[in-house]
Amino acid sequence: MRKITLVVMLIVSVIATAQTTIKGTVVDDSNQPIPGANIALQGAGVGTVTDFDGLFSLTVDQVPPFTITVSSIGFEATSVVISSDIQDLNVVLKEGNELDEVIVSASRTPERIFESPVSVERFGIKEIKTTPSVDFYDGLENLKGVDINTNSLTFKSVNTRGFATFANTRFVQLVDGMDNTAPALNFVLGNLIGMTELDVNSVELLPGASSALYGANAFNGILFMTSKSPFDHQGISAYAKGGITSQEAAGDNNFYDYGVRLAHAFSDKFAAKANFSYLRGTDWFANSEVNVLNPGTNRLDPNYDGLNVYGDEVSTNIRGVGEVLVDRGILPAGAENLLPDANVSRTGYLETDLNQNRAESVKFDAAMHYRPFADDFEVIYHGKIGRGTTIYQGANRYSIRNFFIQQHKLEFKNDNFFVRGYITDEDAGDSYDIRFTGININRLWKDDQTWFGEYAGTFAQATLAGQLPEQAHALARQVADTGRILPGTPEFLQAFQTVTSDPDLATGSKFQDATQLRHGDVNYNFSHITSDFADIQVGGSFREYKLNSSGTIFTDFDGPIRYSEFGVYTQIQKKFADERAKVTASVRYDKSELFDGNFSPRLSLGYTLGQDRNHNIRASVQTGFRNPTTQDLYIGLDVGRAVLVGSAEDNLDRDVRTFDDVSGEGRSILGSNSVTIVGRSAYENSFSVTSVENGAPQASTASPVEPEKILAFELGYRGKVNKFIIDVSGYVNQYTDFISQQNVIIPYYGQVGDQSLSLLALQNDDFRVYQAYTNSNVDIRSFGATVGVNTKLPMDFDIGVNYTYAKQDFDQEDDPDFIASFNTPEHKVKATFGHTDLFKNFGFNTSFRWSDSYIWEASFGNGDVPSFSVIDAQINYKIPKLKTTLKAGATNIGGDEYFTAFGTGFIGSQYYIGLSINNL
Known part of the structure; x- marks a missing residue:
C-alpha cells in the first residue's frame, strides 16, 4: 500500500x-x-x-x-x-472588419461594436501605428464627431457634441479606469498623464450622455484609454521622433519625443511594466494685437486692449484722475475740463515677452500585476506621474510651467468584477497667470496712481500748449512710460521672476495649488450566473475633493475645503427574437453633499437585420447630469476684467474684497476712499451687464448654480453593404439648468432697484464686474448627425470618409446675459486614405479635415474662427529582422495656418521622422 x-x-x-x-x-x-x-x-x-x-x-x-x-x-x-x-x-x-471589434465602454461589458446600444468610436493599435499625426492622441481628431481644440503643442482638448471650451468640464477621460482630470482645474490637460503610444492597447470614445453608467460629468462624452497588460505584451520597446515645428510667428523650431516601455512576466502569477516618455518643443506663438474693446483700431487708441497683450487691461477715466489732481492742488482748478471724459489704458507687454513658449511633457508610470491563483483574478497597483509645461486659456492665458500631477491606483478584478480606488494629486509648480504678469510688472515699476497722474498732468499741459488730442495722448504716454522696464533687459528678468513667484494677484501672478481627488469604483457583472435570463450588473462610486490653493484660486485661505459625492447604478441587458434584438436598461443615482440627488436612466434597443446579420439599428433615450465643478462652487479669483466668485452657499460670504478706485463723488457718499464687496452681492445686488449696455439698467437674474441636466435621444444604423462599412447616427439633446458664467455689475453703493444711489454708482463708474456661476433661465437644445463610410478599394487600399453636423437651438434674446459657448462648427468633413502594405514592408496613410467657420465664445474673449482645411500624411517602412519601423510624416502640409479658438496661437506645420522598436 x-x-x-x-x-x-x-x-x-x-x-x-x-x-x-x-x-x-x-x-x-x-x-x-x-x-x-x-x-x-x-x-x-x-x-x-x-x-x-x-x-x-x-x-x-x-x-x-x-x-x-x-x-x-x-x-x-x-x-x-x-x-x-x-x-x-x-x-x-x-x-x-471593424464591426467585429470588441468594445467594453458602451455597456461596461465586452460586446461587438456592431451590437453597441449607442454610438461609439474605436481607435485601435492599427490606427495608432498608421496615424499621420505626430502622436496617437492627435490622431483622435480624425474620428467622426470628434472636435479637438488646440490650446498648445502639448495641450489638446477633446470634445464631442458641442459646448466646448478648453476647460471642458462636460467631457470625461479615463485612463485604465482613472479619471485624469486635474481636480482644481476641472479638466484634462490633454495627454499630460495619459499614456505613451507604446503602451496603448485601445482607445474607445463614447459620444453623448453616459451618466447612467459613469456618473456625474459624463455628459457630452467619455474617452477610454486602456493600456497593455505586462502578461500579454512583454519585452523592451522604444520609439524616437524628431523634427521641426514651423509657424510664421515663431519660425522653425526643433522638437523631439522619446519613449521606452519595459514589461516582463516573471511567472504566470506576477508581471510588471514601466513606461517613460519625454517630449520637448517650441509652442505656437499667440501674437494677436486685435483691440478687443474697439476692433479695427490699433495701439494709437488711448484705451487700447490687445488680445495677446497684457498689462493694458488696467484702465481708468482720465478726467476722473484730473479731478483728483485738482483736489490735491497738483493741477489748477478747472484743468480737469481739459481732459477727455474717456478711459486710458496702461501700456502692455506682448505675450511673447511674458512667456517662454516652451512645450514639454515628462511621463512615467509603473504597474505591478499579481495573479495569486494563476487565473483571471488579478491585483494591480498602478502609479502615474506627469510633469509638463504648456499653455492654458481660461478667463486669462496661463503659462502652465512644471505642472506636476500624479495618480496611484489599487485594483482587484476578474472577468466578473472590479474594485478600484485611486488618488489624484496635483501641484501647479511654477505656473503663472500671463495677464497678471504684465499688469504687475508694470505696477512693480510704477504704481497705477503715479502712472495715470503723470499721464493726466502731461495731457493737460500739452492741451494748454495748443497740441491736438492725438498729439497730447502720444506725449502723455511717452512721459508716463519714461523709464519703463523693457523686455530683454536684466531689470525685466528680475521683475518677471519677482512677479511670477508671488501668489498674491495684487502684486504677483503665481498659480498656486495642491488640490487632491480621491475616488473609488466597484462593479459586479452577474452574467455568469444570470445569463439564462439576462446579463445584470450593479456598481457604485465615491469621490472626495480636497481643495487646497491657500486662498489663491479658491476661498480656502483658512484651510482646505472638502466635499464629496457618491453614486450607485444597475444595468440589465437581454437578448431575444433569435438573439436579433437586444434591450439594455440602466439607471444610476448620484448624490453630492451640496445638492439633491439625481436619477439617470437609460433605455436602448438594438435590432439586427438581414440574412447574414450584417445590419443593425439602434435607438436610445437617456438622461444625464453634471454637478457644478470645484470652480463653479468655490472659486474666488480676480482675473482683472472680472472677479470670479463661486456660488456654494458657504462660499458667498467667504469672498470679501476691498477696492480703492472710488470716484470723488463716491468718496463723499461712502466717507471713504475704498469699498468692501462680499461675493454674495453678485447674486443679490447686481445689474445685468446687457441691460446696462442698453441704457436701461435692470437687476441681474443670476442665481446660485445647480446641477445641469440633459435628455438625449439617439437613432443609429451600423452595417455592411457589399464591401462598405456604414455607420449613421442622429441625436437631439435637451438641456435643463444649463451651467455657464454670467457677468454682472455690482455697484459700490446703493441697492439695485432703488433707482437712486446704485444708478449714480453706474454713472460715476463706481462699480465692479463680477462673473457669477449660474444656470440659464431657458431651455437649450442641440442636435446633430454623423455619417461614416469605410471600405477597401482594389489592391487593398483603405479609404474612409465621414461627415458631422452639429447645431444648437438657443435664442439669445430669451436670456441676453447668458453665453452658451457652443464653440463647434456646424459642418465637418474628414477623410483618410492609405495602404498598410503598398509593397513589401512599405505603407502610407493620409488624412484630410475640413471645418466650417464658427463663433468662439469664452471668458477670455469672443471671436470668429474661420473655416480651415488640413492635410496630414505619413510613410512607413518595416525592417522585420530588426523589429523596427521607420516613419516620416508631416501635419498641415502646405502650411496654411489656422486656429481653433479665439485668442490662441496660429497652428503651423510639423515635420517629423521617427522609429519604433519592438512595438507590437
Whole structure:
C-alpha cells in the first residue's frame, strides 16, 4: 500500500507540475505574418503575443487537451484545441472588419461594436501605428464627431457634441479606469498623464450622455484609454521622433519625443511594466494685437486692449484722475475740463515677452500585476506621474510651467468584477497667470496712481500748449512710460521672476495649488450566473475633493475645503427574437453633499437585420447630469476684467474684497476712499451687464448654480453593404439648468432697484464686474448627425470618409446675459486614405479635415474662427529582422495656418521622422 501510495503521489506531483509548450506562427489569408496577435489559454489569465515575424511561444502549467484562442484587431478570432506539445502550429486568421471589434465602454461589458446600444468610436493599435499625426492622441481628431481644440503643442482638448471650451468640464477621460482630470482645474490637460503610444492597447470614445453608467460629468462624452497588460505584451520597446515645428510667428523650431516601455512576466502569477516618455518643443506663438474693446483700431487708441497683450487691461477715466489732481492742488482748478471724459489704458507687454513658449511633457508610470491563483483574478497597483509645461486659456492665458500631477491606483478584478480606488494629486509648480504678469510688472515699476497722474498732468499741459488730442495722448504716454522696464533687459528678468513667484494677484501672478481627488469604483457583472435570463450588473462610486490653493484660486485661505459625492447604478441587458434584438436598461443615482440627488436612466434597443446579420439599428433615450465643478462652487479669483466668485452657499460670504478706485463723488457718499464687496452681492445686488449696455439698467437674474441636466435621444444604423462599412447616427439633446458664467455689475453703493444711489454708482463708474456661476433661465437644445463610410478599394487600399453636423437651438434674446459657448462648427468633413502594405514592408496613410467657420465664445474673449482645411500624411517602412519601423510624416502640409479658438496661437506645420522598436 505504501508503494502504491508513493506512486500515486508521484503521478499527482508530475501532473501538478507538468508544463506544455506550444510554438507556432500566426498568419493572414495571404500567408503574411501578423505581429502583435494575442494567444491566450482559454479560461485562464495566461497568454502571449506574436513577434514581428508572427512567431510565438506559449508555456502553460496544464496538460493537454486544452484550448487556446488567437485574435488580432481587424481579424476574426479563432480557437484551437491543443492535444499535445506542438512546435510548428500554424494559425491562419481570416480578415474581419471593424464591426467585429470588441468594445467594453458602451455597456461596461465586452460586446461587438456592431451590437453597441449607442454610438461609439474605436481607435485601435492599427490606427495608432498608421496615424499621420505626430502622436496617437492627435490622431483622435480624425474620428467622426470628434472636435479637438488646440490650446498648445502639448495641450489638446477633446470634445464631442458641442459646448466646448478648453476647460471642458462636460467631457470625461479615463485612463485604465482613472479619471485624469486635474481636480482644481476641472479638466484634462490633454495627454499630460495619459499614456505613451507604446503602451496603448485601445482607445474607445463614447459620444453623448453616459451618466447612467459613469456618473456625474459624463455628459457630452467619455474617452477610454486602456493600456497593455505586462502578461500579454512583454519585452523592451522604444520609439524616437524628431523634427521641426514651423509657424510664421515663431519660425522653425526643433522638437523631439522619446519613449521606452519595459514589461516582463516573471511567472504566470506576477508581471510588471514601466513606461517613460519625454517630449520637448517650441509652442505656437499667440501674437494677436486685435483691440478687443474697439476692433479695427490699433495701439494709437488711448484705451487700447490687445488680445495677446497684457498689462493694458488696467484702465481708468482720465478726467476722473484730473479731478483728483485738482483736489490735491497738483493741477489748477478747472484743468480737469481739459481732459477727455474717456478711459486710458496702461501700456502692455506682448505675450511673447511674458512667456517662454516652451512645450514639454515628462511621463512615467509603473504597474505591478499579481495573479495569486494563476487565473483571471488579478491585483494591480498602478502609479502615474506627469510633469509638463504648456499653455492654458481660461478667463486669462496661463503659462502652465512644471505642472506636476500624479495618480496611484489599487485594483482587484476578474472577468466578473472590479474594485478600484485611486488618488489624484496635483501641484501647479511654477505656473503663472500671463495677464497678471504684465499688469504687475508694470505696477512693480510704477504704481497705477503715479502712472495715470503723470499721464493726466502731461495731457493737460500739452492741451494748454495748443497740441491736438492725438498729439497730447502720444506725449502723455511717452512721459508716463519714461523709464519703463523693457523686455530683454536684466531689470525685466528680475521683475518677471519677482512677479511670477508671488501668489498674491495684487502684486504677483503665481498659480498656486495642491488640490487632491480621491475616488473609488466597484462593479459586479452577474452574467455568469444570470445569463439564462439576462446579463445584470450593479456598481457604485465615491469621490472626495480636497481643495487646497491657500486662498489663491479658491476661498480656502483658512484651510482646505472638502466635499464629496457618491453614486450607485444597475444595468440589465437581454437578448431575444433569435438573439436579433437586444434591450439594455440602466439607471444610476448620484448624490453630492451640496445638492439633491439625481436619477439617470437609460433605455436602448438594438435590432439586427438581414440574412447574414450584417445590419443593425439602434435607438436610445437617456438622461444625464453634471454637478457644478470645484470652480463653479468655490472659486474666488480676480482675473482683472472680472472677479470670479463661486456660488456654494458657504462660499458667498467667504469672498470679501476691498477696492480703492472710488470716484470723488463716491468718496463723499461712502466717507471713504475704498469699498468692501462680499461675493454674495453678485447674486443679490447686481445689474445685468446687457441691460446696462442698453441704457436701461435692470437687476441681474443670476442665481446660485445647480446641477445641469440633459435628455438625449439617439437613432443609429451600423452595417455592411457589399464591401462598405456604414455607420449613421442622429441625436437631439435637451438641456435643463444649463451651467455657464454670467457677468454682472455690482455697484459700490446703493441697492439695485432703488433707482437712486446704485444708478449714480453706474454713472460715476463706481462699480465692479463680477462673473457669477449660474444656470440659464431657458431651455437649450442641440442636435446633430454623423455619417461614416469605410471600405477597401482594389489592391487593398483603405479609404474612409465621414461627415458631422452639429447645431444648437438657443435664442439669445430669451436670456441676453447668458453665453452658451457652443464653440463647434456646424459642418465637418474628414477623410483618410492609405495602404498598410503598398509593397513589401512599405505603407502610407493620409488624412484630410475640413471645418466650417464658427463663433468662439469664452471668458477670455469672443471671436470668429474661420473655416480651415488640413492635410496630414505619413510613410512607413518595416525592417522585420530588426523589429523596427521607420516613419516620416508631416501635419498641415502646405502650411496654411489656422486656429481653433479665439485668442490662441496660429497652428503651423510639423515635420517629423521617427522609429519604433519592438512595438507590437
